[in-house]
Amino acid sequence: MIEIADVSLVDWSRAQFALTAMYHWIFVPLTLGITFIIAFMETLYVKTGKEEWKKITKFWMTLFGINFAIGVATGIILEFEFGTNWSNYSWFVGDIFGAPLAIEGILAFFMESTFIAIMFFGWNKVSKKTHLLATWLTAIGANLSALWILVANGWMQKPVGMIFNPETARNEMDNFWEVLFSQTAVDKWLHATSSGFVLASVFVIGISAWYLLKNREIMLAKKSILVAAVFGLISSVYLVMTGDNSTRTIANDQNMKFAALEGLYNGSEGAGLVAIGVFTESETDPQNENLKDFSMKLEIPNFLSYMAFLDWNAFVPGINDLINGNEKYGYMPATEKIERGKVAIQKLGEFKNAKKAGNDQLANALKTELTSAGFQEDYFKYFGYGYFDDPQDLVPNVPLTFYSFHVMVLLGFFFILLFVLSLLYIVKGTFDKKRWFMRLAIIAIPLAYIAGQAGWIVAEVGRQPWVVQDLMPTMAAVTRISAGSVQTTFWLFAVLFTVLLIAELKIMFRQIKIGPKH
Amino acid sequence: MNRQNILLRIWKFYISGFKNMSNWGRQVWLIILVKLFIMFVILRIFFFPDFLKSNFDTDKERSEHVLDVLTKSK
Numbered sequence: 001m002i003e004i005a006d007v008s009l010v011d012w013s014r015a016q017f018a019l020t021a022m023y024h025w026i027f028v029p030l031t032l033g034i035t036f037i038i039a040f041m042e043t044l045y046v047k048t049g050k051e052e053w054k055k056i057t058k059f060w061m062t063l064f065g066i067n068f069a070i071g072v073a074t075g076i077i078l079e080f081e082f083g084t085n086w087s088n089y090s091w092f093v094g095d096i097f098g099a100p101l102a103i104e105g106i107l108a109f110f111m112e113s114t115f116i117a118i119m120f121f122g123w124n125k126v127s128k129k130t131h132l133l134a135t136w137l138t139a140i141g142a143n144l145s146a147l148w149i150l151v152a153n154g155w156m157q158k159p160v161g162m163i164f165n166p167e168t169a170r171n172e173m174d175n176f177w178e179v180l181f182s183q184t185a186v187d188k189w190l191h192a193t194s195s196g197f198v199l200a201s202v203f204v205i206g207i208s209a210w211y212l213l214k215n216r217e218i219m220l221a222k223k224s225i226l227v228a229a230v231f232g233l234i235s236s237v238y239l240v241m242t243g244d245n246s247t248r249t250i251a252n253d254q255n256m257k258f259a260a261l262e263g264l265y266n267g268s269e270g271a272g273l274v275a276i277g278v279f280t281e282s283e284t285d286p287q288n289e290n291l292k293d294f295s296m297k298l299e300i301p302n303f304l305s306y307m308a309f310l311d312w313n314a315f316v317p318g319i320n321d322l323i324n325g326n327e328k329y330g331y332m333p334a335t336e337k338i339e340r341g342k343v344a345i346q347k348l349g350e351f352k353n354a355k356k357a358g359n360d361q362l363a364n365a366l367k368t369e370l371t372s373a374g375f376q377e378d379y380f381k382y383f384g385y386g387y388f389d390d391p392q393d394l395v396p397n398v399p400l401t402f403y404s405f406h407v408m409v410l411l412g413f414f415f416i417l418l419f420v421l422s423l424l425y426i427v428k429g430t431f432d433k434k435r436w437f438m439r440l441a442i443i444a445i446p447l448a449y450i451a452g453q454a455g456w457i458v459a460e461v462g463r464q465p466w467v468v469q470d471l472m473p474t475m476a477a478v479t480r481i482s483a484g485s486v487q488t489t490f491w492l493f494a495v496l497f498t499v500l501l502i503a504e505l506k507i508m509f510r511q512i513k514i515g516p517k518h
Numbered sequence: 519m520n521r522q523n524i525l526l527r528i529w530k531f532y533i534s535g536f537k538n539m540s541n542w543g544r545q546v547w548l549i550i551l552v553k554l555f556i557m558f559v560i561l562r563i564f565f566f567p568d569f570l571k572s573n574f575d576t577d578k579e580r581s582e583h584v585l586d587v588l589t590k591s592k
Contacts, residue, residue, distance in 0.1 A: 062540075062542065065542075065543070066542060066546055069546035069547070069549065069550055070546065070549060072550060073550075073553065073554060073557060076557065077557065077561070080557075080561065080562060080566035081566070083566065083567075083568035083569060083570070083571070084565075084567060084568065084569055087569035087570045087584075088584050088587055088588065090570075091570060091580060091581075091584045092584065092588075117531075117532065117535065120535065120543070121532065121534070121535025121536075121538075122531075122535075125531060125534075166585075167581065168577070168581045169581045169584040169585045169588065170581070345588070345589055346589075348585070348588065348589050352582070352586070352589055356582075476588060479569045481569070485565075488565070489561075489566070492561070492565065496553075496556060500549070503549055507542055507545055507546065510542075511542055
């Protein structure tokens with residue numbers, strides 16, 4: 001049996017990483033989207049020469065600046081955590097992560113920092129066109145920075161383009177392009193950035209609606225709503241498309257996550273999609289937190305099969321099929337994967353012992369076996385399963401994954417409706433007469449943040465117990481340090497980030513109240 | 519235009535930008551500096567040492583440690 005870290009340490013390490021990542025994601029999506037909205041507004045200024053567009057551009061640029069400044073470098077803390085709390089993981093994936101993170105750092109520094117300086121300091125100092133170019137490059141640079149982080153994340157969800165080196169205990173990249181263009185990475189980037197576009201559009205519409213409610217900054221509000229509604233509508237339709245694609249990739253590569261996000265325990269052909277559902281305790285095993293029944297559900301027949309495999313009658317495996325296996329459809333039982341994983345770990349252990357004992361002949365023979373295509377395919381592919389004894393531990397938190405997924409999807413469709421109505425009302429000139437809608441637009445701002453966070457919960461909780469799909473479980477990834485020290489830094493971060501968030505909100509609210517005149 | 523001239527212009531561009539910064543700009547810069555100080559001077563040094571770098575001297579030792587952890591039996 002493999003020794004694992006204690007549950008408290010794993011839980012606190014996870015909580016700390018989740019807290020840091022979730023706070024970081026409060027600042028990032030607005031930057032990703034609002035930079036494009038600002039670039040469109042400034043393009044209108046340069047094209048038309050109308051000073052009102054310059055005033056509008058500068059106002060939203062101010063709010064972007066506050067958000068960017070408060071959020072800057074919050075992501076670096078995640079890298080601190082890799083080295084301190086997730087050292088086994090960092091070592092295991094080091095060579096794969098090194099390249100994307102280095103590119104991200106260089107891009108973020110040179111593109112964003114340089115062009116942001118021109119955006120803020122360059123009015124009347126560089127030509128209009130140079131300034132506009134800097135604004136566009138800031139938007140493009142921010143989104144390209146996100147690409148590299150999401151490529152790294154995509155690799156964790158679907159490890160490709162690497163070879164495990166038993167000598168160094170590291171995965172080494174052997175195909176950069178396979179890592180960069182993995183379907184999971186591409187889906188992640190497109191879906192995460194387009195969610196940022198939607199959030200920023202909701203943000204602009206919501207604040208503009210507040211001005212209209214207060215009967216202030218009418219021109220700014222109406223023009224901003226027009227730009228944001230068009231951008232938001234296009235982005236939200238694109239968001240649904242990228243989400244749909246992403247779901248299909250998950251159905252193929254992370255079928256346990258897919259089953260969890262739909263709360264599907266027993267697979268079937270022509271599986272229905274649960275559009276809305278409420279879980280209750282299972283009658284068969286009420287004590288099992290992960291085993292649930294639906295107390296009510298609204299199901300669309302055959303839709304899940306189509307969503308997953310573009311075939312109305314395709315078989316979609318449920319959690320029980322993946323745990324117990326399903327011979328008819330070719331799903332291996334989890335116990336078999338666990339056995340194969342244990343063989344892979346044992347073989348790696350034998351290699352390590354042979355090296356330590358100086359038995360080079362045996363070590364070389366074991367290395368040849370470990371790196372052979374047959375062993376990789378039959379055993380190493382299941383390496384991470386070897387850390388488990390109970391197949392039930394392979395099931396993620398089903399209710400949390402299910403509810404987060406459904407909150408995200410329902411809010412996504414709500415935003416499409418919001419953009420359609422915003423566009424309709426602003427074109428008809430009735431936006432400022434519909435007080436209920438203006439209030440709804442303001443309420444939509446926190447909802448957009450909730451949708452984004454829910455999306456990350458689906459992505460990260462749904463793939464548990466893995467940090468690297470099938471290869472490394474969370475419990476093997478953590479550094480064996482004291483749970484108490486992780487707890488201390490958790491609370492330190494909670495305080496630090498909360499103070500930062502309060503500071504952002506205070507400065508942002510004050511600037512919104514001041515408005516564009518000052 | 520020679521290289522020195524360009525560097526001087528860039529320098530002046532930043533200096534003038536910072537000098538003429540708005541009130542909110544000064545506030546967020548203060549927050550950025552305090553945050554970076556807390557992150558890199560306090561958190562990084564006292565709370566977030568790199569475990570493998572600070573406990574092992576060579577990559578070989580680090581590899582061996584990770585291999586030990588990944589293959590250790592109860």
